[in-house]
Amino acid sequence: MDPQLIDILVCPICKGPLEKRPSDSFLVCKADKLAFPVRDGIPIMLVEQAEPVSTSNN
Template identity: 90%
Template sequence: MDPQLIDILVCPICKGPLEKRPTDGFLMCKADKLAFPVRDGIPIMLVEQAEPIQTSND
């Protein structure tokens, strides 16, 4: 996935920045603790498709 695209995309909930998760390529919003999938190079920015992420503080 193009790094410039990641810089442009924001979380659909809080409009915060996203980071690429190195293990599987999901785009993470740390503020909302959600990971958005990327399928065939296309980010799926639907809240219904997001997965909750666990942090080391949980």
């Protein structure tokens, strides 16, 4: 995924920055503890599609 695109995208809930998790295809909002999937190079920025992020992985 293009790093410039990651810089432009924000969390749909808090409008905060997102980070790419190197281990898988997710964009993570640390503030809301949600991971948004990236499928076929397309970020799915729907809250309904987000997965909770475990706080023990920080």
